[in-house]
Amino acid sequence: MTTSKPAGGRGAIAASLKAFRRQRIPIKVIGSFLHANKVHGGFDCPGCAFPDKPGRPLVDSCEQGQKAIAWEMTRKAADATFFDGRTPEQLRALSDFELEFQGRLTTPVLYERSTNQYRAIDWDEALRVAATELNALDPKTVAFYASGRSSNEAAFLWQLLARSYGSPHLPDSSNFCHEPSGYALKQSIGIGKGTCQLDDFEQAELILVIGQNPASNHPRMMAALYEARQRGATVLVLNPMAERGFTNFSDPKNLGELVSNRGIPVANAIHRVRLGGDLAALQGIMKALFELEARDPGKVLDHAFIDAHCEGLDALRDAVTSLEWPDIERESGLGQSAIREIADCYAKSRATMLTWCMGLTHHPRAVETIQQVTNLALLRGNIGKPGAGLMPVRGHSNVQGDRTMGATSQVSTRWLDNQSACFDGVELCRDDGCDAAAVIDGLFDGSMRALLSLGGNFGVAAPDAPRVLDALSRSRFTLHIATKLNRTHCHPGEIGLLLPTLGRTDKDLSGGQAQCISTEDSSSTVRASRGVQSPISERQLSEPMIVTRLGDAIGRAPAVPWLALADDYGRIRDAIEQCQRGVTEGFDDYRERLEKEGRFHLPNSAAQRRWATASRRANLIPAALVAETPLSTALARHGADVLALMTIRAHDQFNTTVYSNDDRYRDVAGDRRVLFIHADDLAQRGLHEGQRVDIEALVDDGVSRRAESFTLRAFDIARGCVAAYFPEASGLVPASNYSTGTRTPIYKEVPVRLLAIGNRI
Numbered sequence: 001m002t003t004s005k006p007a008g009g010r011g012a013i014a015a016s017l018k019a020f021r022r023q024r025i026p027i028k029v030i031g032s033f034l035h036a037n038k039v040h041g042g043f044d045c046p047g048c049a050f051p052d053k054p055g056r057p058l059v060d061s062c063e064q065g066q067k068a069i070a071w072e073m074t075r076k077a078a079d080a081t082f083f084d085g086r087t088p089e090q091l092r093a094l095s096d097f098e099l100e101f102q103g104r105l106t107t108p109v110l111y112e113r114s115t116n117q118y119r120a121i122d123w124d125e126a127l128r129v130a131a132t133e134l135n136a137l138d139p140k141t142v143a144f145y146a147s148g149r150s151s152n153e154a155a156f157l158w159q160l161l162a163r164s165y166g167s168p169h170l171p172d173s174s175n176f177c178h179e180p181s182g183y184a185l186k187q188s189i190g191i192g193k194g195t196c197q198l199d200d201f202e203q204a205e206l207i208l209v210i211g212q213n214p215a216s217n218h219p220r221m222m223a224a225l226y227e228a229r230q231r232g233a234t235v236l237v238l239n240p241m242a243e244r245g246f247t248n249f250s251d252p253k254n255l256g257e258l259v260s261n262r263g264i265p266v267a268n269a270i271h272r273v274r275l276g277g278d279l280a281a282l283q284g285i286m287k288a289l290f291e292l293e294a295r296d297p298g299k300v301l302d303h304a305f306i307d308a309h310c311e312g313l314d315a316l317r318d319a320v321t322s323l324e325w326p327d328i329e330r331e332s333g334l335g336q337s338a339i340r341e342i343a344d345c346y347a348k349s350r351a352t353m354l355t356w357c358m359g360l361t362h363h364p365r366a367v368e369t370i371q372q373v374t375n376l377a378l379l380r381g382n383i384g385k386p387g388a389g390l391m392p393v394r395g396h397s398n399v400q401g402d403r404t405m406g407a408t409s410q411v412s413t414r415w416l417d418n419q420s421a422c423f424d425g426v427e428l429c430r431d432d433g434c435d436a437a438a439v440i441d442g443l444f445d446g447s448m449r450a451l452l453s454l455g456g457n458f459g460v461a462a463p464d465a466p467r468v469l470d471a472l473s474r475s476r477f478t479l480h481i482a483t484k485l486n487r488t489h490c491h492p493g494e495i496g497l498l499l500p501t502l503g504r505t506d507k508d509l510s511g512g513q514a515q516c517i518s519t520e521d522s523s524s525t526v527r528a529s530r531g532v533q534s535p536i537s538e539r540q541l542s543e544p545m546i547v548t549r550l551g552d553a554i555g556r557a558p559a560v561p562w563l564a565l566a567d568d569y570g571r572i573r574d575a576i577e578q579c580q581r582g583v584t585e586g587f588d589d590y591r592e593r594l595e596k597e598g599r600f601h602l603p604n605s606a607a608q609r610r611w612a613t614a615s616r617r618a619n620l621i622p623a624a625l626v627a628e629t630p631l632s633t634a635l636a637r638h639g640a641d642v643l644a645l646m647t648i649r650a651h652d653q654f655n656t657t658v659y660s661n662d663d664r665y666r667d668v669a670g671d672r673r674v675l676f677i678h679a680d681d682l683a684q685r686g687l688h689e690g691q692r693v694d695i696e697a698l699v700d701d702g703v704s705r706r707a708e709s710f711t712l713r714a715f716d717i718a719r720g721c722v723a724a725y726f727p728e729a730s731g732l733v734p735a736s737n738y739s740t741g742t743r744t745p746i747y748k749e750v751p752v753r754l755l756a757i758g759n760r761i
């Protein structure tokens with residue numbers, strides 16, 4: 001494959017310009033891009049959750065951010081003429097790309113099974129229908145999903161709406177995403193968030209990037225890595241795929257590289273771990289570390305830190321030193337010498353950051369793996385000092401904030417009590433609710449009757465996507481608050497509502513005044529966000545406005561001053577401040593600080609070396625090297641035929657939003673039904689590059705899953721591992737197996753076999 005053109009660089013600028021053209025963004029509007037990520041007067045980029053740096057470059061958003069902004073700012077509209085008289089079957093015939101490419105939703109839309117048609121309606125009718133449906137349903141059969149793009153204010157109202165209506169079911173995109181990170185970190189260090197700040201990249205000596213493709217998914221992190229590398233830091237990557245950003249990256253802000261169109265290898269080394277092999281690799285690194293320590297006592301581990309702060313050193317040492325190298329090599333896919341190299345490098349670094357993303361979380365043993373990452377950091381005191389720490393790099397731009405706002409199925413009693421006190425004794429459902437996995441089970445067996453969603457594309461993002469979409473069509477009621485049309489909307493219940501909302505980039509004049517919202521990024525920085533573009537339709541309402549109107553229309557919680565809250569978002573922030581007391585530190589004077597300072601940081605107890613665990617210490621938690629997983633079961637049953645499939649993002653998509661059929665950084669043009677595979681795995685099967693195959697999942701749960709007609713592409717990827725894009729391959733991911741501890745879908749370790757077309761049975 002050719003890797004002559006760097007990731008980033010000229011290509012990134014050309015791609016941004018193309019996105020503006022395709023979305024027909026007028027030149028004058030492009031000026032508003034300068035507002036992205038600016039604190040005063042600007043909006044928070046609706047792309048990823050990577051922190052931004054105040055006062056930095058003129059345009060502080062990346063190619064991917066600009067695509068996300070262009071997609072939202074488009075003046076194209078899916079309006080009444082588009083919807084009136086259409087059937088779900090007609091809409092489903094459009095591709096995912098075509099559905100969103102219709103433009104912004106500009107009117108409420110109602111679907112009724114009795115006519116099998118959609119039609120535009122006004123807001124009064126929409127609210128009436130919603131209230132009638134919800135008041136006829138048992139609240140315990142209704143789920144309130146949230147994707148991570150909404151604001152803190154909207155997320156707070158969303159959970160208040162659900163629980164005051166009587167439902168505890170608040171599944172969210174985190175259930176599909178970083179859930180294992182939060183869960184693992186809470187057990188290990190007492191807080192479910194990362195401990196790093198953006199500045200740490202400037203002081204780290206070593207950055208370990210695990211299971212992540214930042215060139216496509218967090219390009220601003222590439223800039224941080226690039227700068228770190230330029231000043232002499234070491235960047236080591238654990239990834240089954242040699243992603244372009246690591247081998248050849250050019251910073252679009254570097255003029256010299258722009259002219260030469262050449263980049264630098266940002267990673268010192270890429271270790272092609274096998275899928276799910278990180279657990280063993282990390283244990284191997286720790287084993288090597290303990291061996292170095294035995295040779296040079298007191299020089300390798302940070303004993304002062306461990307003695308003062310950690311619990312469980314002996315058990316961890318026993319667990320990893322007793323492992324045998326051949327077993328570690330087999331499980332990780334890495335050689336002993338490579339693992340020792342990483343350990344040597346780590347032992348020398350005085351400040352190490354460990355970052356990770358979906359390459360760790362979408363696996364059966366995600367929680368245990370993330371705990372090994374944490375163990376590794378703790379052994380050398382790499383938490384709570386400059387240039388060091390743990391950084392789960394979040395996905396959606398406000399997925400972390402949505403969680404801080406309690407938009408999730410399990411919350412503390414204190415959080416519920418505070419809300420009752422805040423809203424005149426309002427009665428809230430206090431049960432633990434269903435997460436996304438349990439909601440999917442409920443949709444399958446018919447016990448979950450309705451799905452409401454604040455953004456997202458639930459039926460496509462879910463495992464077993466086609467089955468979940470079918471199940472949604474069998475439900476009673478669906479309601480989606482959305483900016484753009486997507487496939488989930490084409491699978492309404494007997495009654496379906498589609499409610500058009502403002503996005504981050506739109507000016508929000510709710511209550512007759514310019515409102516601002518707030519978000520929290522991956523480094524726990526809360527910031528203000530103000531849209532800059534006039535909405536294309538008066539019928540688009542803000543998320544807080546829609547949620548409060550629903551609360552008011554349902555009528556079950558008159559103690560909440562719903563409509564007044566949406567007239568002044570400062571009031572929502574006051575309520576949040578009151579409800580966060582004793583729950584989350586750092587929300588004092590929320591309203592004032594947001595208005596005056598524009599941003600503030602939420603304190604992170606672990607970063608201050610305070611451990612909110614039962615033992616009041618950081619826990620070193622060992623794990624077994626081997627455990628039974630769907631992949632190991634399939635290997636035992638079907639032998640060497642089995643490959644491990646990961647479903648990943650192309651460069652031109654944001655989750656289920658497909659911008660084009662290209663993946664520039666993997667040299668793919670015009671095709672998303674591609675399967676990346678090692679050349680030797682092709683040869684071993686008598687297959688060749690360019691040939692088309694069907695992919696069959698080998699999961700023993702009585703459901704047959706096959707994805708048809710994928711083109712084989714030889715790629716620098718670990719042996720035995722293959723990759724395809726989601727959502728194209730999402731139907732192969734079973735909704736019957738989840739990760740241990742959190743029930744996160746195993747999107748990246750599906751046992752499959754390939755069937756050459758012609759051998760179709």
Ligand SMILES: Nc1nc2c(c(=O)[nH]1)N[C@H]1C(S)=C(S)[C@@H](COP(=O)(O)OP(=O)(O)OC[C@H]3O[C@@H](n4cnc5c(=O)[nH]c(N)nc54)[C@H](O)[C@@H]3O)O[C@H]1N2
Binds near residue numbers: 064216240649650651
């Ligand atoms: N432009 C853009 N930005 C995005 C998104 C987007 O779709 N587009 N999505 C946002 C969201 S919600 C999220 S969660 C993030 C996702 O960001 P990423 O996690 O970077 O996204 P994925 O494409 O899922 O990539 C997973 C990476 O992990 C590697 N990997 C897979 N399995 C393993 C494994 O077992 N071990 C190791 N070490 N590596 C593995 C893959 O090779 C790939 O490089 O990005 C966010 N930002």
Ligand SMILES: Nc1nc2c(c(=O)[nH]1)N[C@H]1C(S)=C(S)[C@@H](COP(=O)(O)OP(=O)(O)OC[C@H]3O[C@@H](n4cnc5c(=O)[nH]c(N)nc54)[C@H](O)[C@@H]3O)O[C@H]1N2
Binds near residue numbers: 482
């Ligand atoms: N097979 C497979 N499946 C996966 C993954 C994978 O790696 N492999 N990754 C998983 C991950 S990490 C995640 S986070 C989930 C993501 O799952 P979701 O968050 O459910 O999906 P998105 O594609 O981000 O949602 C896009 C839709 O959100 C709506 N939208 C966009 N902006 C706004 C807004 O400002 N407000 C509102 N109300 N709506 C808006 C638009 O209608 C758009 O169509 O997918 C998961 N699914």
Ligand SMILES: [Mo]
Binds near residue numbers: 173177178394396
């Ligand atoms: Mo995500």
